[in-house]
Every structure is written in structure tokens, then in C-alpha cells.
Amino acid sequence: MTMLPTPDPGLAGTRPPVPSREIALEGRGLRKAYGPITAVDGVDIRIYKGEITAIVGDNGAGKSTTVKMFAGAVVPDSGQILVDGRPVSLRNPQDARREGIETVFQDLALAPNRDVVQNLFLGRELLRPGLLGRTGVLDRREMRRRASEQTEALGIDIPRISGYPIGKMSGGQRQAVAVARGAYWARSAMLMDEPTAALGLRESRKVLSLARQIADRGLAVVLISHILPHVMELADRVIVMRHGQKVAELTEDISSDRLVALIVGVDAHDAAADAEAEEAAEAQGATHTTESRRTRR
Amino acid sequence: MQVRELARSRLINVAGLAVALVILALIVQSQSPFFFKSNNLLNIGRAVAVTGVIAAVTTIVLIGGELDLSIGAALGLGGIVSATVLASGAPLIVVLLSGILTGLVVGALNAGLIVGIGINPLIATLGTMFALRGAAYIWTNGASVVTFGYEDFAFLGNGRIAGIPFSVILLAATFLLVGAVLTWTRFGSNVYAIGGDRDASRLAGVQVTRVRVSIYLISAVAAAFAGMMLASVNGSADPTSGTGIELAVIGAVILGGTALTGGRGGVAGTILGVIFLGALANGMNLLGLPGYWQIFVQGVVLIAAVILDRLVTRS
Numbered sequence: 130m131t132m133l134p135t136p137d138p139g140l141a142g143t144r145p146p147v148p149s150r151e152i153a154l155e156g157r158g159l160r161k162a163y164g165p166i167t168a169v170d171g172v173d174i175r176i177y178k179g180e181i182t183a184i185v186g187d188n189g190a191g192k193s194t195t196v197k198m199f200a201g202a203v204v205p206d207s208g209q210i211l212v213d214g215r216p217v218s219l220r221n222p223q224d225a226r227r228e229g230i231e232t233v234f235q236d237l238a239l240a241p242n243r244d245v246v247q248n249l250f251l252g253r254e255l256l257r258p259g260l261l262g263r264t265g266v267l268d269r270r271e272m273r274r275r276a277s278e279q280t281e282a283l284g285i286d287i288p289r290i291s292g293y294p295i296g297k298m299s300g301g302q303r304q305a306v307a308v309a310r311g312a313y314w315a316r317s318a319m320l321m322d323e324p325t326a327a328l329g330l331r332e333s334r335k336v337l338s339l340a341r342q343i344a345d346r347g348l349a350v351v352l353i354s355h356i357l358p359h360v361m362e363l364a365d366r367v368i369v370m371r372h373g374q375k376v377a378e379l380t381e382d383i384s385s386d387r388l389v390a391l392i393v394g395v396d397a398h399d400a401a402a403d404a405e406a407e408e409a410a411e412a413q414g415a416t417h418t419t420e421s422r423r424t425r426r
Numbered sequence: 427m428q429v430r431e432l433a434r435s436r437l438i439n440v441a442g443l444a445v446a447l448v449i450l451a452l453i454v455q456s457q458s459p460f461f462f463k464s465n466n467l468l469n470i471g472r473a474v475a476v477t478g479v480i481a482a483v484t485t486i487v488l489i490g491g492e493l494d495l496s497i498g499a500a501l502g503l504g505g506i507v508s509a510t511v512l513a514s515g516a517p518l519i520v521v522l523l524s525g526i527l528t529g530l531v532v533g534a535l536n537a538g539l540i541v542g543i544g545i546n547p548l549i550a551t552l553g554t555m556f557a558l559r560g561a562a563y564i565w566t567n568g569a570s571v572v573t574f575g576y577e578d579f580a581f582l583g584n585g586r587i588a589g590i591p592f593s594v595i596l597l598a599a600t601f602l603l604v605g606a607v608l609t610w611t612r613f614g615s616n617v618y619a620i621g622g623d624r625d626a627s628r629l630a631g632v633q634v635t636r637v638r639v640s641i642y643l644i645s646a647v648a649a650a651f652a653g654m655m656l657a658s659v660n661g662s663a664d665p666t667s668g669t670g671i672e673l674a675v676i677g678a679v680i681l682g683g684t685a686l687t688g689g690r691g692g693v694a695g696t697i698l699g700v701i702f703l704g705a706l707a708n709g710m711n712l713l714g715l716p717g718y719w720q721i722f723v724q725g726v727v728l729i730a731a732v733i734l735d736r737l738v739t740r741s
Contacts, residue, residue: 189504241626
């Protein structure tokens, strides 16, 4: 530690003090098969605190399944998951939540007939202290106070936080509520599966800037998205998956061409390799070898 | 300026029903001077007490997106079982516990079929409705069990405290309790959420199974308790007691603005729905309307109320 140069005080002020490269989530040798189909085939993955990690890949590349393992929604056949360096067993979303991992599900998991406060604390309602709390009496004032704090801190634009059902709000507003809930409860990581898929341009922008704010608070944010401009703009780290394997991990020079090439697996270099491999395979009477390609940087 | 939508739609419904009740009262009063006599008002209260206790709890059932058609049969069985225990000379507390235990068993049966096995609530409770009614007949071989002459048990349905019928006090207490549970507790909050979207609630971490099981337990316990009240009022428990009451109860709850599809409603509407139907029956009696016509009018009123509710909430 003493060997490190003192950081430039001018520079330190411009960036939020992100604890750099601290691992929040780690997966080792994750594997999951559905019958004969291997959705995730031995993936090693690290998600860092204070970063937005995007996972991209074609349909069926295994990105959703990988993220669902961290969400507790899919239990891996083999492999290990670590949270803050501790091996954990995530059998269901409750387990993941207990480890401080929050997921913004594609269908949001919000009750449409309940208001923002009630949804923010859905399933984790705050109870009054003492005897009243033990009989299940809600601390509605405290929930309202914290919900209002949270929505204000994130600058979420919603009509009102109580007495107005969430089902009457726009898709973007609902998404923002789901994100605010994740951010409120997450202690380690927040996972977002296609958070902008159903949103218009302006609403997408808002949700993405929320993701950035949450990462800046020091949480790890995992983003699955097929909208590459969003990924390039936002992600600190991009993990590319193909055929259930991690084929690349980029932290710089994230360009659209490069991503597309990696996703579909046809850059010039690869194409030549493919042709060679296929020729060799045909010579041996095999049918298909492209899927067995190793991870390449 | 944003309106408090949730509160507003509920308020319109409750206010509408209150206005309808006032109009009904004025019409009946103009034809018969007896309606507003305090005795007659207490008569209405006593007449709706048994239905009302069940209706209060059925409000929870419907808000949770569930359905329990076996409440009438559970009422009958609860009355028969507790009356038998009473006739055997057991003390009142044992009698009351036997009735409540009957409710718990019935509720557990319904919950097992619906939450455990996953049978549709309509079908499951239709089945238990017949099975339990049959069980009540088998228990006494179709005969009634006399409860007349046991003074402490008679108090349940016929006693008075400061001039107010004890059954009416029980009715009011049930409504206050259910209202408080729905508004102020985690259980109540979860009932609304599950009625709104069960899968989302589960994903968000609500203990959906536990809440659903509780709903069927309290529904059957309320029905069995109402069975004891009715046995006390009538001076006997009959295996046919409460036949068809499930539809009157659900009708009153729907009339009060609780959605059959779940997620919306409250006890303020239900109590008005119960009183409205009670006042309607009472008024028709005072006006000397023939019995067959009374049934017909009740049906028409229910349909009219639902149509009106749709028009108001959609506009």
C-alpha cells in the first residue's frame, strides 16, 4: 500500500469514490442443461462493484440463464456462486435477496393494484416496533418516508407514491419503480434483464441513467440487453456469450462492429478459423464443430 | 393535480351505496312509519348479523382473488357440531372451541385442495359444499339438534348489552377487526397484492402460500362461528342451516364494490351492502310484498348495482 503513489487530489474530486475492482459476484464453472440442450456450458464470470457489466449474446446464447443463476431463479447443475467471496447456495429468489442480490424481472413483479410505497416494500413490509409489530401491524409512515426518500434520491418522476395504483402509470414509470425497489434493497448487486425492451426512447434513457446512478453508489449492476447502442454507452465491461459460453470480455474499445462480430462469431479471423475447422471436421465425417470453439480474447 | 385514484373509486362506490340506502329508507318510511323505529332498525341488524359476519370475512377472500362457496355448508356443519357438543353438556368454552375447530378442519380441507393440489377454487369449494352439507345430514341423520334452554349459548344470538343485541355487537366487532386487518397489517396488504397479481407477489417475496391458506382457514372459521350464532338465534341447529347463504353473502360483498376478480374492495362497502340487502328485505316485508316477489327484487337489485358500478367506475 505504501508503494502506491498518492492520488491526484484534483482528479479524485471529479469521480465518485468507487472501490475499484472489488468482486461482488463470481461464478465458477457454471453449467445448466435443459434435457439435451446445454444452456450454459461452463462459464466463469466475475461481476465487479461500482461497475455496469453488460452481458450480450444472441438468442439462446445463455445470458438470461446465467443471470438467473445469480437471481436464484435457475439452479445450476454444477459450478459455484460466490457473493463477496463467500460460496453461497441460491435455491430461489429469496435466497438471492438474502445475499443482497436484487433482480428487476422482465415482467417487473409489481402488484398493479398497489401504490409505489406498497410495491417498494412488497413482501418485505416494515412493521411497527414492539408488540404491534409482532401482531403484523405495518409501519406505514416509515415506509412512506423511506419510499419518498428513495424516489427523490433517484430523481424518479412519478405522479405520487401513495394512493395511486401502479397499474395506471406508464411502462417507464413502472420500470423506474421496479429499479428503485431493487436499488433500495440491493446490498451487493442488481440484475436487470432487458430493462428497456418495452420502453420508448426517453423512458429507456431514464432507466439507463438510473442504472448508472446505482452503480455509482458502489453496487454491481448487471445488464442484459440486446440493444447494443445502450450497451456501448453504458457498460464498463461487456461479456459476450455464444452457445452457452463466455467468448469475450471487453473493458475498452467496445465498438458496435466488434460486438456484433463477437455475438454472431464471424470476424475475419474467426471466419478463416471456422472454415478450416469445418473442412477438417468434414474430412473426419463430423457434422458440426463451430460450437466447440474455445474462449478467445 | 393528481387525484387519489384508489381512494376515489372506493369512495364513489361506498357513497353511491349510502345514497341508495337513504333513498330506500325514505321510500319505505313514506309507506310505513315503522321503518325508522329503533326496534325495527335493531331487527334489521339482528337479521343481517349472521350473513354479515361471513360477508366481512368473504371480503378478504374475494380481495385475495379467491372464492369459497362452502361457507353455507360450513355454517351448517359448525352449527350441528357445536349444538351436539352443547347437548352433551359440555361447558360453553368447549362448545365454542368445537365450532371453531370445525371451521379450521373445513378451512384446512379447502386450502389443501386449492393451494396444495391446485384445484380451481370454484370447483373445489363447490365439491366441499356438497360434501360438508352431506356430512351435516349424516351427523344427525337429518334431524335438528335443540340448543334452546342453554342460557349462556342463547346469549350469542339473543343476548343484549345495554339494549343492543349481542349479535349486532359481534357483527360490528367483526367488521372493525377485518377492516383493521386489511388496512393496517402485513397480512391485509399481502391479500391485496396477491389479488392484484399472484405471480408478481410471489416473485417479490410475498409468502403467497401462507396467505392463501390463512384466507381459507379464516373464511371457514367465520362461517362455522356464524353457524353457532344462527343455532343460538333459532334455538336449534339444523343440517339445512345456511343453504344458499353463500350466494347472498357474495352478492352483498360484490354490491359493496369488492371485485370478484380480486385486488380491489374493502369492508366499508361490504357493511353497506349487507345493510342495504337487509333493509331491502325488511322494507319489502313492511310493505307487504309477497315472498316470491322479494326474491325476484333482490336479484334485480344486485344486477342493477353491478351495472351501475361498471358505468361509474368506467366513466
